[in-house]
Amino acid sequence: xxxxxxxxxxIKKFLAHGFMLIFIALIMFPFLVVVSISFxxxxxxxxxxxxxxxxxxxxxxxxxxxxxxxxxxVIEPPxxxxxxxxxxxxxxxxxxxxxxxLSTISAYAFARVRFRGRAALLDSLFIIQLFPTxxxxxxxxxxxxxxxDVSPILGLDSHWSLxxxxxxxxxxxxxxxxxxxxxIDSSLDKAAQIDGATPWQTFRMIFLPLAVPILSVVFVLVFxxxxxxxxxxxxxxxxxNNLTLAVGARxxxxxxxxxxxxxxxxxxxxxxxxxxxxxxxxxxxxxxLSDGAVKG
Amino acid sequence: MATETASLDARPARLxxxxxxxxxxxxxxxxxxxxxxxxxxxxPLFGVILLVLxxxxxxxxxxxxxxxxxxxxxxxxxxxxxxxxxxxxxVYLGFTNYSSFNLLDYERAVAVIMRNKVVDQSTEQQxxxxxxxxxxxxxxxxxxxxxxxxxxxxxxDAASAALNPTATEPATLLDRRDAVKLRSGLQLLELxxxxxxxxxxxxxxxxxxxxxxxxxVGEDQLRRVADGMILTADHxxxxxxxAEGNTMPPGWRVGIGIDNYKRIFQSEGIRAPMARIFVWxxxxxxxxxxxxxxxxxxxxxxxxxxxxRGKAIYRILLILPYAVPAFISILVFKGIFNQxxxxxxxxxxxxxGIRPEWTTNGTLARTMIxxxxxxxxxxxxMLLSMGFLQSVxxxxxxxxxxxxxxxxxxxxxxxxxxxxxxxxxxxLASFAxxxxxIVLVLxxxxxxxxxxxxxxxxxxxxxxxxxxxxxxFMDSGQQFGLAGAITFLIFLLVGAMAYTNFIAxxxxxxxxxx
Numbered sequence: 146x147x148x149x150x151x152x153x154x155x156i157k158k159f160l161a162h163g164f165m166l167i168f169i170a171l172i173m174f175p176f177l178v179v180v181s182i183s184f185x186x187x188x189x190x191x192x193x194x195x196x197x198x199x200x201x202x203x204x205x206x207x208x209x210x211x212x213x214x215x216x217x218x219v220i221e222p223p224x225x226x227x228x229x230x231x232x233x234x235x236x237x238x239x240x241x242x243x244x245x246x247l248s249t250i251s252a253y254a255f256a257r258v259r260f261r262g263r264a265a266l267l268d269s270l271f272i273i274q275l276f277p278t279x280x281x282x283x284x285x286x287x288x289x290x291x292x293x294d295v296s297p298i299l300g301l302d303s304h305w306s307l308x309x310x311x312x313x314x315x316x317x318x319x320x321x322x323x324x325x326x327x328x329i330d331s332s333l334d335k336a337a338q339i340d341g342a343t344p345w346q347t348f349r350m351i352f353l354p355l356a357v358p359i360l361s362v363v364f365v366l367v368f369x370x371x372x373x374x375x376x377x378x379x380x381x382x383x384x385x386n387n388l389t390l391a392v393g394a395r396x397x398x399x400x401x402x403x404x405x406x407x408x409x410x411x412x413x414x415x416x417x418x419x420x421x422x423x424x425x426x427x428x429x430x431x432x433x434l435s436d437g438a439v440k441g
Numbered sequence: 442m443a444t445e446t447a448s449l450d451a452r453p454a455r456l457x458x459x460x461x462x463x464x465x466x467x468x469x470x471x472x473x474x475x476x477x478x479x480x481x482x483x484x485p486l487f488g489v490i491l492l493v494l495x496x497x498x499x500x501x502x503x504x505x506x507x508x509x510x511x512x513x514x515x516x517x518x519x520x521x522x523x524x525x526x527x528x529x530x531x532v533y534l535g536f537t538n539y540s541s542f543n544l545l546d547y548e549r550a551v552a553v554i555m556r557n558k559v560v561d562q563s564t565e566q567q568x569x570x571x572x573x574x575x576x577x578x579x580x581x582x583x584x585x586x587x588x589x590x591x592x593x594x595x596x597x598d599a600a601s602a603a604l605n606p607t608a609t610e611p612a613t614l615l616d617r618r619d620a621v622k623l624r625s626g627l628q629l630l631e632l633x634x635x636x637x638x639x640x641x642x643x644x645x646x647x648x649x650x651x652x653x654x655x656x657x658v659g660e661d662q663l664r665r666v667a668d669g670m671i672l673t674a675d676h677x678x679x680x681x682x683x684a685e686g687n688t689m690p691p692g693w694r695v696g697i698g699i700d701n702y703k704r705i706f707q708s709e710g711i712r713a714p715m716a717r718i719f720v721w722x723x724x725x726x727x728x729x730x731x732x733x734x735x736x737x738x739x740x741x742x743x744x745x746x747x748x749x750r751g752k753a754i755y756r757i758l759l760i761l762p763y764a765v766p767a768f769i770s771i772l773v774f775k776g777i778f779n780q781x782x783x784x785x786x787x788x789x790x791x792x793x794g795i796r797p798e799w800t801t802n803g804t805l806a807r808t809m810i811x812x813x814x815x816x817x818x819x820x821x822x823m824l825l826s827m828g829f830l831q832s833v834x835x836x837x838x839x840x841x842x843x844x845x846x847x848x849x850x851x852x853x854x855x856x857x858x859x860x861x862x863x864x865x866x867x868x869l870a871s872f873a874x875x876x877x878x879i880v881l882v883l884x885x886x887x888x889x890x891x892x893x894x895x896x897x898x899x900x901x902x903x904x905x906x907x908x909x910x911x912x913x914f915m916d917s918g919q920q921f922g923l924a925g926a927i928t929f930l931i932f933l934l935v936g937a938m939a940y941t942n943f944i945a946x947x948x949x950x951x952x953x954x955x
Contacts, residue, residue: 154748161743162751168740169758172816175773176761178784251516260509266517271946273524275870275939277877280906280928281527283534283913283921288527294482295475313523315516344512373766375880380914391768395884398775405776416769423764424757427824 183409203410223404226411228386229393233415236304236389237368240311244367245360248315252322253348257334274316279376285310286380302383310381311371318363325359326352365426372419390415462503469499483546490526494518528932535925536696543679543692543922550693551663554681557654559667564640565649570620570627571611580623582632583611584648589634596626603633604640621645701926710896715908715927717892722904725811726875730868732815737822742852744823745830763820771884774813801890803901810885810902814878818871825867829860866949869942873935882907887915897923905931 184199205212206222213219254260255267278285286301293300300306329352337347375391382388385396394415397408472495480488501507501514537543545553566586573579579593582602590607594600615623624645632640632648643649655663661674663681672681672689679695680688705711740759744752762770777784778799786796799809833856841851882888888900888907897920898911909931913924 158748161746161749165743165755169755172762173758175770175777175816176765178777179773247516247519250512254509254512254516258509258512260513266513268943270520271943272936272939273520275873275942276524276528276932276935277873277906278524278527279877279879280909280931280935281524281531282910283924283928284527284530286913287534287539287921288487288530291482291484291487292479294484295478310523312519313527315519316524319516344509348512369766373768373880375768375884376910379883391766394768394772398772405782408772408776412769412773416765419766420761420764424760427760427764 179409179412182406183413185406188404188406203406204414206407207410207414223402223407224393224396224411225386226390226393226415229388229390230415232304232387233372233389233391236307236311237371239304239308240314240371241364241367243308243312244315244318245364247312248318248322248363249353249356249360250348251315251319252326253352255319256323256326257331257347257352258344270316270319274320278310278313282376282380285377289381301381302387303381304387307371307378307381307389310377311367311374314367314370318367321363322356322359325356329355362426365422369419369423465499465502469495469503472498483548490522494522531925532929532932533925534921535701535923535927535929536698537694537922537925538679538692538697538700539694539921539925540923541919542690543694544919545691545693547674547676547693550681550691551657553691554655554663554672554689555653555657558643558651559654560643561650561652564638565643565647567646568648570615570623572613572615574613580615581611582627582630582648583607583614584632584640585610589632591632594626594630596623596630598626599629599631601631601633604635606635697922701923704923705926705930708896710894714892714895714897714899715905718899718903718905718908721807721902722876722906725807725814725904726872726878728811729814729818729875729878730871732811733818733822733871734826734864734868736815736819737824738826740819740823741826741830742856744827759823760820762816763824767817767880768884770817771813771881774809774816775885778809778813800886803890803892806886806890806902810881813885814875814881817881818875822871825864826860829863830856832863833859862952863949866942866946869938869945873938873942876904876935876938877906879904879906879910883910887911905934 181195183203184201186198186200186202202212202214202220206220207226209222209225209227211219211221255263255270289299289301289303289306292306293303297303298305299309333351334347337351342350372389373391374389375395378389378392382392385393394408394412397404397411472491476488476491476495478488479485479491497514497518501510566584569583569585571581571583571590573581573593576593578595580596581593582591582604584590584604588606588608589604590611591602591604594602620627624642627642630642634640638650640648641651643651652666654667655665655672658664658671661676663672664670665672670683672683675682676695677697678688678692679697680690680692682688705715743749744756744759749755778786780786780796780798780800783799786799789795789797797805799805837855837859838851841855842848846854882902882904886900886902888898888903888911890901892899892901898915899908900911903911905927909924909927912920912927
């Protein structure tokens with residue numbers, strides 16, 4: 146350790162903590178405001194940061210209950226928040242399952258199965274991965290508009306259509322999972338092969354169990370990605386009851402009906418679970434991201 | 442597959458083989474069926490794609506020859522259908538006039554025009570609905586003006602009923618509201634008058650002699666019954682036109698070559714705002730990456746300082762903006778930046794007496810969007826930096842410090858040069874992400890405030906992606922064709938970026954391996 150002047154060190158420590166605290170105070174400001182507003186009366190009132198007459202009105206409404214004010218007026222929930230949340234979770238789970246299934250199998254193929262054109266496919270996969278699907282929204286809309294004529298399940302305003310669009314997320318995750326499979330000792334699958342296992346059996350019995358941690362990371366990543374998606378969901382979903390949180394939440398702050406207080410409670414209610422999931426998973430997420438990205 | 446497992450136990454193997462081949466046949470058949478349905482629904486393009494998928498599936502899974510491809514086919518089809526095909530289809534749409542005016546195919550556009558009706562005003566008269574006293578499910582239509590009463594009808598399907606002169610009003614007339622509920626049945630009803638002429642529902646309260654406005658007189662010609670005017674289908678513009686060249690909506694979708702591109706490059710009202718949006722998009726992406734990287738790295742360096750206590754709690758608090766779903770934080774910012782009753786202006790007014798116009802002033806709106814994006818993006822950079830900083834050997838820094846280099850100098854000459862190369866691909870990826878960060882723009886500003894004097898809505902904070910989104914799905918007539926053309930131009934840019942990134946990754950990987 147380099148010897149430092151204790152006085153200088155003290156000043157440095159003081160500065161570092163001071164900087165951190167000020168920075169964090171700035172960063173946390175929006176969160177504090179939202180918590181405060183969710184307990185404040187009314188939807189417009191500009192009050193102090195600490196609510197003077199705290200009320201649970203916005204929270205009642207967010208949970209979907211009617212709220213009776215002191216003067217007897219009954220307020221009905223403006224939007225079905227819990228319904229939206231359920232839609233988001235449902236879509237997220239199905240997208241997660243689909244993407245994990247498809248990308249694991251493909252990653253295994255790229256990591257272990259020999260077939261012609263593998264290197265070229267890998268390269269093109271990498272390029273394609275960098276094209277965001279949000280740019281092809283016009284086509285996505287036109288495609289599902291047309292498919293809706295065949296079956297409404299695959300048409301506009303269907304959750305299944307949305308799940309299918311989210312399948313396009315597999316490219317990035319094929320990469321992550323392949324990086325993980327590459328790091329598995331090849332003597333394992335050689336041994337299985339010698340014992341007469343088919344490539345499918347090797348995948349099923351050896352690779353899949355080993356990959357559970359990375360697969361759960363990918364699942365969470367896809368799940369959160371699906372819940373956070375705004376552009377695709379906003380063009381495919383129509384009816385209020387069908388919306389996902391990301392599309393619906395915006396309705397609170399529209400110019401004609403500005404429900405700032407109701408929004409605050411709904412935002413905390415819906416944001417908290419996702420935030421917790423993310424905080425638990427983030428340690429793995431970041432290492433997965435940077436590893437997967439650099440491994441060629 | 443069956444032969445390999447046969448040695449273990451013959452019976453389950455045979456059973457699983459049967460299940461396997463059964464499901465392969467079933468799935469192939471289902472895919473073929475849907476392909477055929479799509480073809481019948483006049484969607485041959487999608488039909489062909491599904492047909493190819495069905496054949497590939499049957500071939501790869503049904504025969505033993507392509508065993509290795511069984512692993513790659515599902516993923517590849519997903520990429521082909523959900524990424525590659527939409528991209529190609531978007532580019533194709535850029536060469537068509539697909540828009541809210543030219544939404545349908547030709548036959549459907551004709552069908553819509555054929556549905557136009559003309560009402561003979563002289564025959565229009567009020568009607569009332571009477572329930573049939575003898576049978577609960579049947580109704581009679583009463584025309585008080587001409588004293589005619591219809592035979593009983595069920596009002597569930599298309600039907601025709603004769604009208605008979607009746608002297609007295611039926612006693613069981615429904616009130617107006619109940620009659621309106623029967624509207625769909627009434628619209629399908631034909632009433633035949635004693636003289637043989639037919640009356641149809643012409644409004645909420647009236648029946649009249651209703652005729653088709655147009656009749657089809659040829660493959661490409663419609664004739665207006667009233668005056669014999671001829672509309673001719675113009676398959677170049679996708680509209681019916683009369684002799685004077687007036688168009689008749691709705692139009693249909695046709696290929697229009699490079700007209701959309703001509704529009705982009707020739708119309709000053711499109712080209713000028715697009716150039717401006719492009720410059721802002723690049724600036725936005727570069728500034729976002731630079732600022733988030735700088736702040737993230739600074740925080741990471743401080744967090745790595747061995748003398749700092751309470752790292753864990755700082756770390757959790759600092760990554761919170763990354764953990765909260767972005768759509769929620771962006772909307773929160775939209776609220777607190779609200780010009781009139783947002784908390785930020787409230788505080789600024791109390792402290793400094795100013796109320797910045799975050800939503801109406803272009804420069805301020807851009808500042809706001811950058812602030813929000815830095816808030817959203819720095820934790821990711823911080824987390825990455827912490828990882829990369831750990832890989833910088835401590836000895837190098839110590840050696841430099843012993844030589845008398847200041848902490849800043851150590852950072853800029855030892856640490857930074859060592860973490861930039863592995864960071865580069867991630868910075869490029871971040872640039873590409875922000876280049877298309879349309880969630881932020883759509884949720885925070887919707888592109889606004891608008892740039893004055895443009896042909897299509899374009900905003901000061903619009904990036905290329907959100908600009909296309911607005912052309913396609915908001916307030917400007919769903920100009921899908923034009924949007925497709927602009928998207929193609931963006932694809933070229935993104936493609937160049939993707940390729941650069943690809944090369945950078947390759948170099949980084951090669952360096953790692955070396």
